[in-house]
Amino acid sequence: MDTVTLIRSALRGLLKVADAGLEAELRAALAGCDDYVAVGKPQIDWDDPDACAVLIASRARDGYAVLAVLHGRELTEAVEQASALLATVLGQDLDPGEDGVFRTARRVAKDRVISTVDPDARHGHKTASRGFDGYKGHAAVDPDSEIITATTVTPGNTGDTAAAEDLITDLLDNTDGPGTDGPGTDGPGTRGGQEPIVYGDAAYGTGEFHEQLGGAGIESRCKTQAPTAAGGLFSKDRFGIDVAAMTATCPAGVSAPIRAPRNGDGGGIAYFGQACAGCSLRSQCTTAKAGRTVSVGPHEQALADARARQTDPAWVADYRATRPKVERKLAHLMRRRHGGRRARVRGTDRVDADFRFLAGAVNLARLAVLNVRRTANGWAVTT
Numbered sequence: 001m002d003t004v005t006l007i008r009s010a011l012r013g014l015l016k017v018a019d020a021g022l023e024a025e026l027r028a029a030l031a032g033c034d035d036y037v038a039v040g041k042p043q044i045d046w047d048d049p050d051a052c053a054v055l056i057a058s059r060a061r062d063g064y065a066v067l068a069v070l071h072g073r074e075l076t077e078a079v080e081q082a083s084a085l086l087a088t089v090l091g092q093d094l095d096p097g098e099d100g101v102f103r104t105a106r107r108v109a110k111d112r113v114i115s116t117v118d119p120d121a122r123h124g125h126k127t128a129s130r131g132f133d134g135y136k137g138h139a140a141v142d143p144d145s146e147i148i149t150a151t152t153v154t155p156g157n158t159g160d161t162a163a164a165e166d167l168i169t170d171l172l173d174n175t176d177g178p179g180t181d182g183p184g185t186d187g188p189g190t191r192g193g194q195e196p197i198v199y200g201d202a203a204y205g206t207g208e209f210h211e212q213l214g215g216a217g218i219e220s221r222c223k224t225q226a227p228t229a230a231g232g233l234f235s236k237d238r239f240g241i242d243v244a245a246m247t248a249t250c251p252a253g254v255s256a257p258i259r260a261p262r263n264g265d266g267g268g269i270a271y272f273g274q275a276c277a278g279c280s281l282r283s284q285c286t287t288a289k290a291g292r293t294v295s296v297g298p299h300e301q302a303l304a305d306a307r308a309r310q311t312d313p314a315w316v317a318d319y320r321a322t323r324p325k326v327e328r329k330l331a332h333l334m335r336r337r338h339g340g341r342r343a344r345v346r347g348t349d350r351v352d353a354d355f356r357f358l359a360g361a362v363n364l365a366r367l368a369v370l371n372v373r374r375t376a377n378g379w380a381v382t383t
Helices: 003-017 020-029 049-070 077-093 161-167 169-173 207-215 300-309 313-334 348-369
Strands: 094-096 102-104 122-125 131-142 147-155 189-191 197-200 219-222 240-242 247-249 255-259 268-271 293-296 372-375 378-381
Touching (some): 003 020, 049 077, 049 102, 077 094, 131 161, 131 348, 147 161, 147 169, 207 300, 219 313, 313 348
Antiparallel strands (some): 122 131, 189 197, 247 255, 268 293
């Protein structure tokens, strides 16, 4: 929804849940230029910036006037939720000018509500140029049997690693037993053995997730992106970073201390300013007048170790043999008319339940392919 639709829809929702007496009070606070009955937007010249600004200001005035009527009152749960939603959409999309008139904000709120019909939905990005509105469905797959072992759904703006732990709960709870099987996801996939293995694409290859897996005795085969630098300049992997000594060495052989942040979260920044002044490699390293700086994250060593591991040809061969199985399973979830591409319900909890239901149906189809049969001694695979 655009800003005007969001505000009008939130106001309509609030008026709808208010009792007759409260609704009359709220309507009395409105300016009278909109009765908030019709669903469609008011008819104006949308190519006229002044007309749009007047419309935005009037709807903002109505919204804040209604909230002022409710301020300090004891409200029913429905009215409280509706008023909170109205306050959210007003605050996220509008900024007051010096003249006190509200205008559309020249920014995008970090966790912007995009619909009053489904307040849990969010803007998301598959790539930098390909976006979507709604939710992300995450799936974990056992790469040997190709059975989906776990699913979860998050708002579209949630990072993939935020859901990773939920997908491998079975591994995190049972990492001592040999031959543990578990997921492979749009991220993690696992394979049995003496040590569980989790496979994941680059979205899961964060230093924090690598450390979490290592701490649980799980081998990480999540791909980690190589660092990049704008304009083809030297990237961070061209610098020798010694986390133990808290130093960084540039390609010219100059070392600089890594200055830890005041918050104590780990990592820091190495400044090469003075050494860059007369360096013969400066044009290949930095365009900054103050010289090159290198940021070191709190999980820098885990990332460096992961990049070193994935240079092993055996690691690459295993990864390439496993990841396509997970991608194929995701395709199974997406391919049908009522598949996982478009949500059929609203709200994170209901979308999550529906996605899990879909995964169960896909698993049943897979069990049929595996010739799983009920026998006198229990379930068995017929070969």
